[in-house]
Amino acid sequence: PPPSTPSKKDYTKTPQEIVHxxxxxxxxxxxxxxxxxxxxxxxxxxxPPVLPRDGAHSARNAAESYEAAARACRDQVRRIIRECHRTNEKYTDPDFDIESDWSKNCLNGLIRAESSADETPAKKEGEAGSRRRGSPVRRSKAGVEAAGFRGHSVGDSSVTYEPGSFHRLDWIFEAPQFTVDGFSSSDIKQGENGDCWWLAAVATIAHRRELMDKVCVVRDEEVGVYGFVFYRDGEWISTVVDDTLYLSMPDFDFFGDRYDSTQKKSREYKKRYQTGSEALYFARCDDANETWLPLLEKAYAKVHGDYEAISGGFPGEAVEDMTGGVSTTVASNRVLRKDKFWKELVNADGSFVFSLSAIGTGWDVDNSPKTKGGLRLGHAYSVLKATEEMDEDGNKIRLVRIRNPWGQKNDSGVGEWNGPWSDGSKEWTPYWLKKLNHKFGDDGIFWMSFQDVLDTFMYIHRTRLFDEKWTVVQQWTSVNVGWVSGYLNKKFIIEVKKGGTVVIVLTQLDERYFVGLEGQYDFNLHFLLQEAGSDEHICRVRPAHEWERRSVSCELTLDPGKYEVLPKIVASRKDKGRDVEDVVKGWADKNPTKLRQVGMQYDLAHAKGGIPDEDAILSKKKEEKKKKEEEKKRRAKVKKEKEKAKKRREREQARKVTVTVEPGPAVEIRVTGKTEEEEEKADKLEDAIEAKSQEAPAKPEEKEEARKADSTVSSDPVAAIDASESMVPGVPADVEDDDEDDEEEDEDEDEEETAEEAVVDDENAPTPWNAVCVMGLRVYTMDSDVTVALAEPKSVEEASSLVVDSKAVGAT
Incomplete structure (x- = not known):
C-alpha cells in the first residue's frame, strides 16, 4: 500500500505540550x-405522566413493589373488560396493535438500515400502503440460532422479521386454552426470534407454579385481554396485551382473489398452514391448543418496545426479569469448591434457579456457529433438575437434567447432548431408565454428568430468589466516567443494624428498554466492599465477562455496622454508537411513533431519585440567564440616567463659573450655554436615538468608532471645563467608579457568552469524551432497618486515595 500522508506536527512545542x-x-x-x-x-x-423522583433510597419489603404492580394490572384488566362489554368488542391493545402496525414498530426497533429509514410506510408496503398481511416467508433457523449474548448492532438493524399474517386466538386455535395441565418446560418451543436466553429462563421456572402465577397475573380469554408483570430496574411493572398473534404463512387470498366457490381450498389451506401452535411465527407451546407461551412472549416484547429488543441476551438476566431475583454468572472453569456449588445446584429449599450458556472459544472457517458434543454454541439452556443417585454398585452419580429451548433438534441433528448419558448411550441401563423415569425422544431434554456440565458450558447463571421475608433498599445516581479507570470518589454507605445474609447489587439502567438511545458508551461495573474507615476490603467484585454488563453482585454474611461500596466503572466507546441527541434529530421525522415510544421508556428509566434532571437544570440555567439579561438592562438604564444627570450638572456648572484672581477681587466669568428648552429637546433626541439603537444593535465596527469618538478630547473651552468635572463641587465622586464596575461586569458576561457559543470546527480533532453512567446500588437483607446513602469525598486527599490504585493498571 502507498505510504500514508504524515499529519502536520507543531515542532515549536515540546512533546509533553503536544500530549497535554x-x-x-x-x-x-x-x-x-x-x-x-x-x-x-x-x-x-x-x-404529563407523573414520574416521581424521590423515595429511591427508602427501605421496603421485597414483596411490596410486586403487590403494587399486580394490583395495578388487575385494576387495568377490570376496566378493559367493562369497556369491552359496553362496546361488545374484543380487546385491541392501542399501544401494541399489530393489526395496524404498517411501520413494523411492534417487530423492529428505532434505528434501522438507512435504506429502509428513508422509506415511508406506503413505499415499504406497496404503492397504496394498504398491505394487510405480511409477505410469505421461508421458515428457517436464522432467528432461532441467535447468539446467547445480546447481538444488537446499534445503528443498523441486523434482524429482519417477515411474518406472513396475524390473527386472533379464536381464529388460529380450534380449542384455545391458556394452559393444558399447567405450565411445563416441555411446553416451550422457540420460534423465529433469537430469544433463546429468555425461553431458557422461562423453562427454569416453568415447573415452579408459584413463580409462573406471579408473572401471569390476570386474564379474560373471552374478551382477549391478558395481564402480566415483570421486574425492571429494581421495580415491578405491569402490562396488558390482546390475543392477536403473528403467523408464519400469509392468508389464502394474500396474492389476490382465487376462485373457490365451495371454500374448500381456503379451509384446507387454513387447516394446514394457519391452525394450531405450529402455525405461529414466534414462540409456541408444544400442545396444539396451548397459548400461554406466545402471549407471555408478546407481553415481554411489548414492555421492551418490540420483538427485536428481546433478541439475544443471557438467561440470568431473564430470570431476574421474571422473578425479581439477583443473578450471578459463574465461569465454570473458576469453580473452587465443587461440592459447595453442587449443593446450591441441587437447590433443596428452592432459593435458587440455574441456567447455562454454551459459548465456544472460536469460530469455524466459514464463520458459522460451532457445535460441541451435539450442542449449539452461542446458545442458552435450562437446568431442570440436579440429583445425586446410587448406581447398581453403590457409587454416587451426580446428574443434571437440561433442556434446549428449541424443544427439538434442528435439521442438522444439532441441539441435544450426544456424549455420556445422552439418549441411547450405554449408560442408560434399564435400572437407570426406571430410576430417573427417563424416555428417549426428540424433545430437547437430555441428561449430563455434573463434571461434563462444567467442562461443556462456559457460564453458569445462578439466580437468588426473594420472598416477603427480605427487605430491599436502593439508591441511584449518575457519575462522569473518566477515560482512565479507577475506583470512584463517590461511594455508597450501607448501614446494617441486624447481622445476616446480605446481597449487594451494583447495577446500571437496563438499556434493552430503550434500544437505539443507549448512547456512545458501554460500561462495565466493578466494586469493592469494605468496612467504614478500613483499608482492607471484604470482597472485590467484577463481571465474569465483558458482554454481560447490566449488573454485578455479591452475597455474603455481614455483622452489624457501616460498610462502604466503592464503585469502579470502565467505559469504552461503541463501534457504531450514536449520540442520543443525534438519534432524536435523525428519527423525529422518519419514525415519530417509534421515537415517542422509545423516548418515553428512556425518560421513565431516568426519572429515578438521585439522577439529576438535566431538563430541569437546563430550564434553571435559561431562567438565570433571563434574569441576568434583565439585570443587565436595568444596570444599563441606571447608567444612562447617571450619564444624563451628569451632563445636566455639567451644563449647569458651565453656565456660571466663578474664578478668584489673586490678589484682586473675584471675577465672574460667564459661559454662554444652551437654553432650557434646547436642553430638553436635546434630551428627547438622545432618548429617541437610544431607543432606536436598542431595537437595532450597533455592529462591532460601529461600536468601535463610537468608542474612539467618545475618547477624543475636545479643544472647546466648555469641554475643557467639563473634563475637569472632578474639581467642580456637587458631583458625586463614586459615579465614575460605578460605571467602571458595570463595564467590567458587562465584559465578563460577554466573554462567558463567547465561550459558551464557541464550536470546534477542526475535523481532525477527536470526538470529545463524554461518558456519563447512571448506576444504582440495591441491597437485599432480612434486616428491615438497613439503609443505603451516597457519600462524597470530604477532601482532595480522600478523593485521591480512592481513585489512585497501589499498582499500575493491568491489561484487563
Missing amino acids: EFWDRYFTKKPGKVTSIFPRALYATLL
Whole structure:
C-alpha cells in the first residue's frame, strides 16, 4: 500500500505540550447526559405522566413493589373488560396493535438500515400502503440460532422479521386454552426470534407454579385481554396485551382473489398452514391448543418496545426479569469448591434457579456457529433438575437434567447432548431408565454428568430468589466516567443494624428498554466492599465477562455496622454508537411513533431519585440567564440616567463659573450655554436615538468608532471645563467608579457568552469524551432497618486515595 500522508506536527512545542494539548481537547468541556428525550415544553398542552423522583433510597419489603404492580394490572384488566362489554368488542391493545402496525414498530426497533429509514410506510408496503398481511416467508433457523449474548448492532438493524399474517386466538386455535395441565418446560418451543436466553429462563421456572402465577397475573380469554408483570430496574411493572398473534404463512387470498366457490381450498389451506401452535411465527407451546407461551412472549416484547429488543441476551438476566431475583454468572472453569456449588445446584429449599450458556472459544472457517458434543454454541439452556443417585454398585452419580429451548433438534441433528448419558448411550441401563423415569425422544431434554456440565458450558447463571421475608433498599445516581479507570470518589454507605445474609447489587439502567438511545458508551461495573474507615476490603467484585454488563453482585454474611461500596466503572466507546441527541434529530421525522415510544421508556428509566434532571437544570440555567439579561438592562438604564444627570450638572456648572484672581477681587466669568428648552429637546433626541439603537444593535465596527469618538478630547473651552468635572463641587465622586464596575461586569458576561457559543470546527480533532453512567446500588437483607446513602469525598486527599490504585493498571 502507498505510504500514508504524515499529519502536520507543531515542532515549536515540546512533546509533553503536544500530549497535554491532545488530552485537553479529548475531553468535553461540559460533561453531561440526556435525561429527558421530551422536555417539559412539549407537554405545554398535555398532562404529563407523573414520574416521581424521590423515595429511591427508602427501605421496603421485597414483596411490596410486586403487590403494587399486580394490583395495578388487575385494576387495568377490570376496566378493559367493562369497556369491552359496553362496546361488545374484543380487546385491541392501542399501544401494541399489530393489526395496524404498517411501520413494523411492534417487530423492529428505532434505528434501522438507512435504506429502509428513508422509506415511508406506503413505499415499504406497496404503492397504496394498504398491505394487510405480511409477505410469505421461508421458515428457517436464522432467528432461532441467535447468539446467547445480546447481538444488537446499534445503528443498523441486523434482524429482519417477515411474518406472513396475524390473527386472533379464536381464529388460529380450534380449542384455545391458556394452559393444558399447567405450565411445563416441555411446553416451550422457540420460534423465529433469537430469544433463546429468555425461553431458557422461562423453562427454569416453568415447573415452579408459584413463580409462573406471579408473572401471569390476570386474564379474560373471552374478551382477549391478558395481564402480566415483570421486574425492571429494581421495580415491578405491569402490562396488558390482546390475543392477536403473528403467523408464519400469509392468508389464502394474500396474492389476490382465487376462485373457490365451495371454500374448500381456503379451509384446507387454513387447516394446514394457519391452525394450531405450529402455525405461529414466534414462540409456541408444544400442545396444539396451548397459548400461554406466545402471549407471555408478546407481553415481554411489548414492555421492551418490540420483538427485536428481546433478541439475544443471557438467561440470568431473564430470570431476574421474571422473578425479581439477583443473578450471578459463574465461569465454570473458576469453580473452587465443587461440592459447595453442587449443593446450591441441587437447590433443596428452592432459593435458587440455574441456567447455562454454551459459548465456544472460536469460530469455524466459514464463520458459522460451532457445535460441541451435539450442542449449539452461542446458545442458552435450562437446568431442570440436579440429583445425586446410587448406581447398581453403590457409587454416587451426580446428574443434571437440561433442556434446549428449541424443544427439538434442528435439521442438522444439532441441539441435544450426544456424549455420556445422552439418549441411547450405554449408560442408560434399564435400572437407570426406571430410576430417573427417563424416555428417549426428540424433545430437547437430555441428561449430563455434573463434571461434563462444567467442562461443556462456559457460564453458569445462578439466580437468588426473594420472598416477603427480605427487605430491599436502593439508591441511584449518575457519575462522569473518566477515560482512565479507577475506583470512584463517590461511594455508597450501607448501614446494617441486624447481622445476616446480605446481597449487594451494583447495577446500571437496563438499556434493552430503550434500544437505539443507549448512547456512545458501554460500561462495565466493578466494586469493592469494605468496612467504614478500613483499608482492607471484604470482597472485590467484577463481571465474569465483558458482554454481560447490566449488573454485578455479591452475597455474603455481614455483622452489624457501616460498610462502604466503592464503585469502579470502565467505559469504552461503541463501534457504531450514536449520540442520543443525534438519534432524536435523525428519527423525529422518519419514525415519530417509534421515537415517542422509545423516548418515553428512556425518560421513565431516568426519572429515578438521585439522577439529576438535566431538563430541569437546563430550564434553571435559561431562567438565570433571563434574569441576568434583565439585570443587565436595568444596570444599563441606571447608567444612562447617571450619564444624563451628569451632563445636566455639567451644563449647569458651565453656565456660571466663578474664578478668584489673586490678589484682586473675584471675577465672574460667564459661559454662554444652551437654553432650557434646547436642553430638553436635546434630551428627547438622545432618548429617541437610544431607543432606536436598542431595537437595532450597533455592529462591532460601529461600536468601535463610537468608542474612539467618545475618547477624543475636545479643544472647546466648555469641554475643557467639563473634563475637569472632578474639581467642580456637587458631583458625586463614586459615579465614575460605578460605571467602571458595570463595564467590567458587562465584559465578563460577554466573554462567558463567547465561550459558551464557541464550536470546534477542526475535523481532525477527536470526538470529545463524554461518558456519563447512571448506576444504582440495591441491597437485599432480612434486616428491615438497613439503609443505603451516597457519600462524597470530604477532601482532595480522600478523593485521591480512592481513585489512585497501589499498582499500575493491568491489561484487563
